[in-house]
Structure formats: C-alpha cells, structure tokens
Amino acid sequence: MDLSYFHVAGDVPKGLEPETAVVIDVLRATTTIAWALHNGAEAVETFADLEQLKKKSHEWPQDSRLLVGERGGKRIEGFDLGNSPVDVLPSLVRGKRLFMSTTNGTRSLDVVRNAGTLYTMALPNRRAVAERLLCEMPNQLCIIGSGWEGTYSLEDSLAAGALAAFLLDKASNSVEIVNDELTAALALWDKWKEDREGCLRLASHGRRLIGLGDHDADFKCCSELDQIDVVPFQVEVGVLSAS
Known part of the structure; x- marks a missing residue:
C-alpha cells in the first residue's frame, strides 16, 4: 500500500482520482461526522456550497433532518447545530440525516468525491479506519487534510501521522510512505502523540477556537484516540454512512 499525504485539498493534483482516500479535519468536521454516525445518525451529507445544501435538505422530511455547519468556527445562522462533536448527541441525531457544510472539511471531501473508496477519519476513530484499510489493503491510499x-494545519498532519504510524506498525512490509509530507507528519506524531490536546491547542486553528470562546470539551473530544469503532464511508457522492 503506497501512502501519500496532501496538506490541503488544493495540493491534490488535478485529475487525480485516488483508489482510496481518507479525508481528515480534526478541528472539527471529521470528528463531528464520526461521533454523529456513532450516535446513530442515518447519514451525513456534506456540501461545499450552502445554497446546494439548503436546496437538497428541503427535499428531506423536516422531522428527519438537521442542518449542521459553521463558517469561521461559528455556527451558521439558522442551522440546528454548529460543528461540534459534543453537540451531536444520540437524542438529537439518531435516525436523522445531517446536512453539513463547514469552512474546510467539506471542501476537501468535495475535491476527492470521485475516489474509488472514500473514508473520513479523526483521532477518535483512527484505529477503526486503519483496521479497515488493512483488511482492504488498497494499492494506493491518499490522505487529505x-x-x-x-x-496548512498542524492538527490534520498530526492525525495523518497517527494513521500512517498505525499502518506501519501493523503491516510494515506492505506499507510504503511515498511523499515527504507524510514523513513529516510521522515525525509530528512521534513528538506529540502523548500530548495530542496540547498540539491541538497550539495549532493556529486551535488558538482561533480559543479566541471564540470556551471549547474545552471540543479539544478533549477531538484529541481522544481510538475511542469509537465507526468508519464513515461514502455510499454515494457526498453521503457518508457508518460502515
């Protein structure tokens, strides 16, 4: 399995349609997606464009949908929820479809929407995603922050390094790191793996969230490692379900 990492969606070469892709947005979209599906959401449908989200969501029964999203770290006006993994409680999301748009994560998903297989990952579901990849063992895996x-964001590279480290530990003879970005992410993980929350708080986006108010619960949740078994998987373009 050849592993590469791209810091942001704009770094992905034009025309590349990876065999398998994993999108990461630690603070906070892919953490929120993982916890929403773990807590019983029917699916999370992601949008880079707000108008498309509003149009599509209106086709869904009102009592079976939630609008979830943020711009600049703040909840979008008129939406049911912002982009916090601690807010997607079972009592709110169970059985519902979440229509989601965020500043960064949903844009990355849009760029690689035509990948052969597409997953999302955050630190809490790192092991689950890694074990799925080891079962499938694709020839090519692209990790996209x-x-x-x-x-660039520090926290996404931390998680990319965490994923690569797990894969190397379990299947070193079958995994090859093919770009410098992922080698650097592995070094970052080695430095911060015992203080993940500290890394998230040090990151520029972490400091931005701190400036917006009390996000202690988010930092704790987003820095937890291997806590849940859900593997968010694209079942149709833009639609992620638990698998």
Missing part, C-alpha cells in the same frame, strides 16, 4: 482556508 483540510487545513484552514487553503493553508
């Missing part, structure tokens, strides 16, 4: 408005 989400960054912040097209720029």
Whole structure:
C-alpha cells in the first residue's frame, strides 16, 4: 500500500482520482461526522456550497433532518447545530440525516468525491479506519487534510501521522510512505502523540477556537484516540454512512 499525504485539498493534483482516500479535519468536521454516525445518525451529507445544501435538505422530511455547519468556527445562522462533536448527541441525531457544510472539511471531501473508496477519519476513530484499510489493503491510499482556508494545519498532519504510524506498525512490509509530507507528519506524531490536546491547542486553528470562546470539551473530544469503532464511508457522492 503506497501512502501519500496532501496538506490541503488544493495540493491534490488535478485529475487525480485516488483508489482510496481518507479525508481528515480534526478541528472539527471529521470528528463531528464520526461521533454523529456513532450516535446513530442515518447519514451525513456534506456540501461545499450552502445554497446546494439548503436546496437538497428541503427535499428531506423536516422531522428527519438537521442542518449542521459553521463558517469561521461559528455556527451558521439558522442551522440546528454548529460543528461540534459534543453537540451531536444520540437524542438529537439518531435516525436523522445531517446536512453539513463547514469552512474546510467539506471542501476537501468535495475535491476527492470521485475516489474509488472514500473514508473520513479523526483521532477518535483512527484505529477503526486503519483496521479497515488493512483488511482492504488498497494499492494506493491518499490522505487529505483540510487545513484552514487553503493553508496548512498542524492538527490534520498530526492525525495523518497517527494513521500512517498505525499502518506501519501493523503491516510494515506492505506499507510504503511515498511523499515527504507524510514523513513529516510521522515525525509530528512521534513528538506529540502523548500530548495530542496540547498540539491541538497550539495549532493556529486551535488558538482561533480559543479566541471564540470556551471549547474545552471540543479539544478533549477531538484529541481522544481510538475511542469509537465507526468508519464513515461514502455510499454515494457526498453521503457518508457508518460502515
């Protein structure tokens, strides 16, 4: 399995349609997606464009849908929920479809929507996603971070390194790191793996969230490792379900 990592969606070569892709947005989209599906959401449908989200969501029964999203870290006006993994409680999301748009993560998903197989990952479901990849053992795996408005993010690289480290530990003879970005992510993981929350708080987006208010619960949730078994999987373009 050849592993490569792209810091942001804009780094993905034009025309590339990976055999398998894993999108990461630690703070907070893919963490929220993982917990929403773990807590019983029917699916999470993601949108880069807000108008498309509103149009599509209106085709869904009102009592079976939730609008979830943020811009600049703040909940979108008129939406049911922002982009916090601690808010997608079972009592709110069970059986419902979440229509989601975020500043960064849903844009990365849109860029690789035509991948042969597409997963999302965050630190809490790292092991589950890694074990699925080891079962499938694709020839090519592209890991895509989400960054912040097209720029590098520390926390996404931390999670990319966490995924690569697990795969190397379990199948070193079958896994090859093929770009420098992932080698650097592995080094980052080695430095911060025992203080993941500290890394998230140090990151520029972490400091941005701190400036917006009390996000202690988000930092704790987003930095937890291997806590849940859900593997978000694209079942149709833009639609993620638990698998």
